[in-house]
Amino acid sequence: MRRHLLMVITLVALLALASFAAAADPLPSWNEGQAKRAIADFVKRVTTAGGADFVPVAERIAVFDNDGTLWVEKPMYVQLAFALDRVKALAPQHPEWKDKQPFKAALEDDLKAVAAGGEHALLELVMATHAGMTTDAFAQIVTNWLATAEHPRFNRPYTDLVYQPMLELLAYLRANGFKIYIVSGGGIEFMRPWTERIYGIPPEQVVGSSIKTRFELSEGKPVLVRLPEINFIDDKAGKPVGIHQHIGRRPIAAFGNSDGDLQMLQWTAAGNGLRFALIVHHTDSEREWAYDRQSHVGRLDKAFDEAKANGWTLVDMMKDWKVIYPFQQE
Amino acid sequence: MRRHLLMVITLVALLALASFAAAADPLPSWNEGQAKRAIADFVKRVTTAGGADFVPVAERIAVFDNDGTLWVEKPMYVQLAFALDRVKALAPQHPEWKDKQPFKAALEDDLKAVAAGGEHALLELVMATHAGMTTDAFAQIVTNWLATAEHPRFNRPYTDLVYQPMLELLAYLRANGFKIYIVSGGGIEFMRPWTERIYGIPPEQVVGSSIKTRFELSEGKPVLVRLPEINFIDDKAGKPVGIHQHIGRRPIAAFGNSDGDLQMLQWTAAGNGLRFALIVHHTDSEREWAYDRQSHVGRLDKAFDEAKANGWTLVDMMKDWKVIYPFQQE
Numbered sequence: 001m002r003r004h005l006l007m008v009i010t011l012v013a014l015l016a017l018a019s020f021a022a023a024a025d026p027l028p029s030w031n032e033g034q035a036k037r038a039i040a041d042f043v044k045r046v047t048t049a050g051g052a053d054f055v056p057v058a059e060r061i062a063v064f065d066n067d068g069t070l071w072v073e074k075p076m077y078v079q080l081a082f083a084l085d086r087v088k089a090l091a092p093q094h095p096e097w098k099d100k101q102p103f104k105a106a107l108e109d110d111l112k113a114v115a116a117g118g119e120h121a122l123l124e125l126v127m128a129t130h131a132g133m134t135t136d137a138f139a140q141i142v143t144n145w146l147a148t149a150e151h152p153r154f155n156r157p158y159t160d161l162v163y164q165p166m167l168e169l170l171a172y173l174r175a176n177g178f179k180i181y182i183v184s185g186g187g188i189e190f191m192r193p194w195t196e197r198i199y200g201i202p203p204e205q206v207v208g209s210s211i212k213t214r215f216e217l218s219e220g221k222p223v224l225v226r227l228p229e230i231n232f233i234d235d236k237a238g239k240p241v242g243i244h245q246h247i248g249r250r251p252i253a254a255f256g257n258s259d260g261d262l263q264m265l266q267w268t269a270a271g272n273g274l275r276f277a278l279i280v281h282h283t284d285s286e287r288e289w290a291y292d293r294q295s296h297v298g299r300l301d302k303a304f305d306e307a308k309a310n311g312w313t314l315v316d317m318m319k320d321w322k323v324i325y326p327f328q329q330e
Numbered sequence: 331m332r333r334h335l336l337m338v339i340t341l342v343a344l345l346a347l348a349s350f351a352a353a354a355d356p357l358p359s360w361n362e363g364q365a366k367r368a369i370a371d372f373v374k375r376v377t378t379a380g381g382a383d384f385v386p387v388a389e390r391i392a393v394f395d396n397d398g399t400l401w402v403e404k405p406m407y408v409q410l411a412f413a414l415d416r417v418k419a420l421a422p423q424h425p426e427w428k429d430k431q432p433f434k435a436a437l438e439d440d441l442k443a444v445a446a447g448g449e450h451a452l453l454e455l456v457m458a459t460h461a462g463m464t465t466d467a468f469a470q471i472v473t474n475w476l477a478t479a480e481h482p483r484f485n486r487p488y489t490d491l492v493y494q495p496m497l498e499l500l501a502y503l504r505a506n507g508f509k510i511y512i513v514s515g516g517g518i519e520f521m522r523p524w525t526e527r528i529y530g531i532p533p534e535q536v537v538g539s540s541i542k543t544r545f546e547l548s549e550g551k552p553v554l555v556r557l558p559e560i561n562f563i564d565d566k567a568g569k570p571v572g573i574h575q576h577i578g579r580r581p582i583a584a585f586g587n588s589d590g591d592l593q594m595l596q597w598t599a600a601g602n603g604l605r606f607a608l609i610v611h612h613t614d615s616e617r618e619w620a621y622d623r624q625s626h627v628g629r630l631d632k633a634f635d636e637a638k639a640n641g642w643t644l645v646d647m648m649k650d651w652k653v654i655y656p657f658q659q660e
Contacts, residue, residue: 058526058532061534135574179534188575188578189578192578196388202388203577203578203579204391204509204576204577204578204579206578210575212571213571213574213575214567214571215567215568215570215571215593215597217596221600222570222593222596222597222600224570224571224574224597231575237544237545238545240545240552240554241542241543241544241545241554244465244543244554245518245540245543245561246534246576247533247534248518248519248522248533248534248536249533249534263545263552266547266552267545267552267554270551270552
């Protein structure tokens with residue numbers, strides 16, 4: 001009798017757990033609305049065996065931009081903050097920088113003067129801070145910097161400033177058999193040291209801009225040395241090129257936030273079968289930032305028009321997201 | 331009674347199956363010997379939880395050269411045979427090729443004259459046959475060619491001429507949690523259309539040489555057009571660079587057959603913890619080919635010396651392999 005009772009209790013508990021699991025919302029930080037419905041609808045259709053839109057697991061490739069899509073990109077790209085900090089850290093070894101632009105501007109935190117130097121100035125800063133060491137040494141520099149640097153507005157590590165709703169989206173897609181890649185204009189080696197820990201995305205699923213490296217034997221030990229020479233710019237029309245180079249098949253879903261993602265979204269959306277394209281629109285000036293057509297960082301203009309014309313999913317950060325950052329959760 | 335008998339029979343059958351599965355040799359085409367023992371020992375050590383050499387699944391990355399390591403590379407690289415066939419197929423659209431080297435030599439099957447043109451001649455042939463179309467179109471051209479082309483000695487499709495012992499090794503490593511990449515001097519887009527079907531290696535796990543591509547809107551449809559410009563040569567010192575660019579972490583096992591694989595083997599072997607490096611030595615002039623230090627294709631000279639000096643595993647094809655190709659199995 002007692003044994004029977006135990007069995008019944010166990011069964012009831014199991015049933016309760018199962019129904020709880022089925023009812024649990026995989027996207028709890030998303031408000032009910034069109035964006036959330038569109039995501040759930042897409043996932044359901046491509047994962048329903050026998051359905052017209054079913055996609056085998058091996059082909060469930062999703063690509064995500066990073067800056068402004070998965071983590072904060074204001075007031076400046078995190079990688080630019082890193083470069084400026086590195087200029088300061090390296091300044092003692094470069095006394096000539098005190099009088100030489102764009103280094104002088106960087107040392108004086110004169111962002112306007114840095115910006116005035118245009119792309120060439122930025123390139124100089126990147127090469128001076130990202131090249132000249134081994135790949136292992138650079139990964140360590142990035143890791144050390146992220147452990148101590150703080151975002152100027154939130155006074156927290158940059159890796160705290162990832163979007164909670166997007167973390168849930170990554171987990172939801174993974175649970176449904178998706179293989180997730182980052183495809184970012186940012187440096188591939190600036191992202192790889194931390195994307196697995198923060199996003200669950202391993203190094204081999206990160207695509208980004210890069211400088212060249214050279215294989216050398218350093219005192220008999222093989223190393224890869226980072227060279228001050230651009231290898232690949234993974235932005236705009238470069239994104240489909242980077243996707244094809246690294247993945248070799250077309251994604252079925254793409255997520256971005258700016259004109260830098262337009263061609264990646266076009267390339268993804270133009271594939272055969274059901275495709276999903278989503279743009280995060282920064283509309284929340286209180287909890288985060290509000291910017292689109294006029295912004296220098298993360299400008300959303302052409303891609304905004306295309307999203308509307310093509311029925312891509314637009315996320316209104318203010319309306320669609322209950323929280324922005326994980327630390328804001330109750 | 332009858333039901334009980336059935337249960338007993340089922341149980342016995344299940345137990346027999348289980349013990350058979352446990353005893354089954356995962357490398358049946360490998361003769362007992364040092365190479366086979368070294369492979370099994372390495373796999374056991376890195377997969378034994380709690381052991382000194384244990385490696386988490388996420389870090390079990392293995393890299394394989396393709397030509398001469400996974401499939402035949404004599405009498406010429408398969409991709410060269412492809413290029414020569416493509417020159418013939420495209421000749422009607424290029425009447426000028428009849429009188430122009432290296433195309434004239436290719437059309438006349440004069441391999442000596444092609445070789446006399448050196449690297450520049452080869453590059454011209456590659457660009458004329460591998461560029462100028464979309465990535466989708468090129469993949470289709472490769473697929474169509476492989477469906478009809480035959481190896482001149484064995485009169486079989488080239489994809490039949492993969493090494494059975496290496497197929498077993500791929501399956502064995504996969505069963506032990508390894509993620510397997512091809513890292514080949516051959517064209518990345520020449521391999522991707524068939525490596526999943528033949529080796530079980532998906533496109534995103536193929537690293538190779540490449541030409542540049544450009545994103546374009548062709549009548550509103552996004553395409554990637556292949557350009558007659560080298561992007562990356564994934565050979566010799568290029569292999570660790572390609573590995574780092576695509577994978578972003580160091581492999582724990584590397585498999586090659588020639589000096590083109592030396593730096594990949596060095597890079598892998600120099601990592602922390604237990605590492606495995608293996609070279610396939612072509613010693614079987616009857617069933618396949620015998621070549622090493624003097625060969626133009628697949629020269630094994632410096633890497634041969636390094637293998638001996640560093641205790642890397644050397645596979646003697648004639649002695650270590652029971653069969654070479656799948657179709658030779660009883």
